[in-house]
Every structure is written in structure tokens, then in C-alpha cells.
Amino acid sequence: MGWLTTSLNRSIGKKFVMALTGSLLMLFLIIHLIGNLTLYGGREAFNGYVETLEVVKPVVRVIEVILAAIFIFHIFNGVRLWWENKKANPGKYAINANKEITTFSSRTTIVTGSIIFIFLVLHLSTFWYQFNISGHPETGSFEFYDIVVYWFNQPVYSIVYIIAVLLLGFHLNHGFQSAFQTFGWNNKKYFPVIKLTGTIYAIVISLGFASIPLYFLLTGGK
């Protein structure tokens, strides 16, 4: 398997890993958002959705392990690329013209990515941990809807959540078109369509996720 590690450690190989893991994470986000939208259906709809997942728990666990591996590959590889690319580039020019010719999304993947990672740790240590292990932080019950209400009624938590998913939008706006380019699925004819689709995808995902804590903040989730 020497060829595989050599290939994946080549510059294009590292890009390929970013694109492949990123694409899988983008698919996961769609599924995650659709699930979360059941919160708009109220307590029964959401609890019903989570309990359906409980029925297929072994499958969910396997998917979680795969997801964790994908996340780790994406994060590890991204940080490594950033570090290596920093070493390859000795410094800035007196006038930074880079801003005129590149997009904010493309220049800031390491920054948005790092913030999303911190958010991910927070997200897992609250929602994932309490849904799976500890239950409601006050009552210890596994009334899933109440856990959501508990957190999203806290303005600080909700605002952090909203900021993180908006930054995620910028990350996705770069990532979507970038994945197509890296796989080589790109040419002049459909590149504008890919970029537009990516931007629409990023907006839908980030506004979709951001709308939920906003809804709870405004309505209290009742």
C-alpha cells in the first residue's frame, strides 16, 4: 500500500483528502439540518425524530465513528496544509493585492475552520453528550426537546451558535466549488453553475441552522 500513502501525501493527494472528506461532511450537514428542522414541528415531532434514531442506535453509532474519522482527517489535513503552505510562503508584499483577486471565503478557510472546530467541541460537549450520556443538565431527563430549549433559551449560547454557523457558511462557500475543482470535475461551461450552487448551498445550510436558535430565542420554543 506504499503507493496509497505516497499518493495521498502528494500535494494533489492532500487536496483530494480535503475535497473527499469535505464533500462527505457537506452531505452530512444536509441530513443534520433536515433532522433539526423537525424542531419547528414542536416537541412531538422532534422527540419522535430523535427516538426513531434511538431505534437504529447501532447504525447511528457506526455512522458516528465514520463521521468522527472523516472530521479528524479533514481537520488534521487542513491544519497540516495550512502549516506547510505557510512554510512555502515566506512573507507578504508591501501592498497586499491578494484581497482584490480572491474571495473572503477562500482566504479564510483556516480561520473559519478553526472557529468551527472550537464550536464543534462545544456542540458535542453539550448536545451530543446530553442527548447520549448525561441527559438534561438540570433534571438529567432524556426529554430531548427540553435540552434544546434549555440551551437555545440562553442568549450567549445561541449567539455563539449563530455566529459559528454563519462562519460555516463562508467555509462551505469555498469548499463546495473547491471540491469540484480538486476532483477535476470542472470546466469553463459549468464552473459558474458550480459556484452559484455552492453559494446557495452555503446560504441554505448556514441560515437553516442559524434560524433554529433564533426561533427559540424569540419564541422560547413554546
Added chain:
Amino acid sequence: MGGEKLNLTLKIWRQNSPDDKGQFEEFKVEISPDASILEMLDELNNDLEREGKRPVAFESDCREGICGTCGIVINGHPHGPLPKTATCQLHMRNFKNGDVIYLEPFRAAAFPIIRDLIVDRSGFDKIQQAGAYISFNTGGAPDANSIPIGKDVAAAALDAAECIGCGACVAACKNSSAMLFVGAKVSQYALLPQGQPERYKRVQTMVAAMDEAGFGSCTNTYACEAECPKGISIMNIARMNRDFIKAKIVEQEVDI
């Protein structure tokens, strides 16, 4: 021709040797708007030599935008602010009286500065030697047009072959990646029938040489395409990625 002379302030990067730290040095010049930026440096150097000072070191050759020798970062843009224009083709009429102009070398770890505005681009030579050729038995020259090639294919190959190997893509990239250059070189052969026998070997050896020469990895910001004096398209990078991935998955491995 002619017109009012321009009074400009130049801030030029001066660095004696690769190990030297280097800094900007300021010069005041009065120059005709019809002069190119290199002619302005020629005049400045005449003055410096007359005064017994060390002239500014910069590279140039054809001065008609096709050799790829010249290359200065002008106000943060490799080859200056005009799109699809090499440094030697940039004329002072594009600047205003009283402008301050920063002149710097291409900056990349893989392009060590030799002196002032001259960098060592031998990394590109190593990439070229790793596969930018076709192999065939010598003998009588084959008949022209013995292999029919469609106009559209020829045009796409020539678009890729327009790359002059100047290194502006590397200089523009925040990662100092050479992928636009290598993508163009890989593509110009990949598009033509003569390039097919070594197509998947070439992409592997050239990418390996690129990595070994210390260039960064592409993160698809497309700064390279915006700054390229020949307008080389990032679709050449997509083609290289496609060929590389295909080569690694289904073709003979040549990079272990």
C-alpha cells in the same frame, strides 16, 4: 509621442545576497510616460552607476512579453496591476504623477532571492525536466498533419502552452503553489495525441517534482489565474487533478 514627464517615488527591494535580510530603498525618478518599467529601471541604473552606486539587479530578456524572464511584483501584483501584461510590457503611462511604486521580487520559499529583484526559479526547470517532453525515436521529420488534430483541441493545447513559465502564479499564491504552471505544462501534452503515451506517467513525475521543489499546495483561491500575464486558465489545474487522480487509481504507479 511623449508628454509630461512623471515624477515618481520608487521603493525598491534591495538585498545583496540570498542570506541578506533586505529592505526597501527609496528613489525619486523623473520618467517619460512612454518608457516601460524596465526602461525606467535602466535609466535609474545608469544614474546609479554614474554615481558609483550598485545598480538595481533585475532580470529581463526578450522585453516583448514572451520569454518569461522578467517578473517584478509591482504594488503587490506580480507583473503589475494591468491584467495579462508581463512586467516588460507595462508602461509608465499606467501610473500617475506623484505615485509611489513598490517593486519587489517574487516571494516564495521555492524561489530564493539571489539579489534585489532576481529570484532563483530553477525549481521550475526541475519540474520541466521531470516530464514536460515527449519521447520518440529520431529519424526523418514526420509529415506535417500526418496526425489530424481538431482546431478546438489544438486551440486548447496552445492556450495551455502559452504559459511562459515566469512564476507569477507562484508569486501571487498565498501558498506559493506552482499548480497553474504545472497544470498548464501537463495540459499542453495531455490534450494532444503526441502526449498520450506518457500522459499518466508525466502527471505523476511532474507533480512529484513540484512537491520536492518546495512549492505549496493549491487551495483553490485562483489568485494565480488573476495575475497570470498569459491568462492561463485554472481549468488546466482541474485537468491535472483529474489526470493525477486517474493515474493514481487505475494507471501504472511511477512515484514510490
